[in-house]
Amino acid sequence: MDKKLKDIAARLLLREEPPRLSPLHVWDDALESEIRELNWGARGEETVIKALMAGLYLLNDSLDASYSFAQQIEFDATGAYWHGLMHRMEKDFRNSKYWFMQAGRHPVKEKVKSGVSLWLKENSSFGAETRGEGVTLLLEYRDDIAWTPSSFVDLITSQQKKGANNAVVSIVEHLQHLELKELFKHTLGAAGFGV
Template sequence: MNEALLLITERLENRQSLQALMPKRVWDAALDERIAELPLALSTAPQADRPALIALKAGLHLLNESLGASHAYAQEIEDDATGCYWHGIMHRMEGDFSNANYWFRMAGAHPAMQRLQDRAADWVRNGTVLSDVPEGAIRDGLAEIARRTRWNASAFTGLVQLQESGRSAEDARGALEYVQHLELAELFAHTWQAAKHALG
C-alpha cells in the first residue's frame, strides 16, 4: 500500500474534531494538496479499477472537508454507487439538500448502509444521546434511526437541513455530527477495501 496514502489516512483518522455538517473551509489545506498529489495511477489503471480509485480520492477530500475537490472526483464516477454516495454526502455538506437526496437515490441500497444503520441504531439505543437532545423533530428523527432496519439517507438529510435552518436547538448538532461521522467512517471503510483491491 502506498506510504503517502497511509500517512494521509492516519492524519484524517487522528483528527480531534468531527467533520462539520456544513463545513465553511477545508480542514487542512496542506493535507488537501497531499491528497490531490497521491500517485494512484488513475490514467493507467484498468478500467474496472478506476471507479474505486476515484472514489478513494473523493472520500479523502470529503473527510478533509474539501467539498469542491471531492465533488470533482465524484462527478467522474456518477454511474458508480460508491461515487453516488460520496456525491450525495458532499451536496448535503454544502447545503444542497435536494441534490443530495437525488444522489442518495442513485446510490441505492449501498453496502455501507447496513453497517451504518447497525452502528447508528446501536449508538442511539445504548447511549445517552436522546436525553441530551431537546424534544422536537431532531430528537424524534434520532429515535427513529434506532427503530429502523435500513439506513434512510434522505431522512438523515432532512434532520441536517432542519438543524442548519436554525429552527432547532444547537444542542442537537453534536449528535448529528456523530451520526455523520459514522456514515463517513462506514463509507470510507467500504471505499478503502475496494481501493486496496484495485491497488493490489
C-alpha cells in the same frame, strides 16, 4: 504510495471533532496538499481510485475537490454515494437525495443504519437538553427503525435552521462523520487498501 495513503487515511479517520454539517473551509490545508500529491500512476483512471479521492477530499471538508472526482463516476454506486454526501454537505439537499437514490442498495447503507443505532445507544441519553425538532427521528434511528440517507437529509435540513438545538446538532454531526468513515472504509477496501 501505500504508506503515504495509510498515513493520510489515519489522520482523517482519527479526527477528534467531526466535520460540521456544512463545512465552510478545508479542515487541514497541509493534508489537502498531501492528498493532491498522491500519485496513482496507471490506477489513476480507475473508478475506485476516483471514489477514493472523492472520499479523501470530503473527509478533509474539501467539497469542491471531492465533487470534481465524484462527478466523474456518477454511474458507480459508490461514486453516487460520495456525490450525494458532498451535495448534502453543501446544503443542496434535493440533489443529495437524488444521488443517494442513484447509489441504490449500497452495502454501506445497512452498515451505517446499524452503526447509527449502536452509536446512539452508547453515546446519547436524550435528556431535557436534547428535546426539540429531530429528536423523534434520532430515537427511531437509535431503535434501528428509520435511518436512510434520505431521512438523514431531512434531519440535517431541520438542524440547519436558526436556533437549532446545539446538543442535537452535535449528535447529528457525529452521525454524519460515522457515515463518512463507513463509506471511506468501504472505498479503501474496494481499492485494495486495508484500514
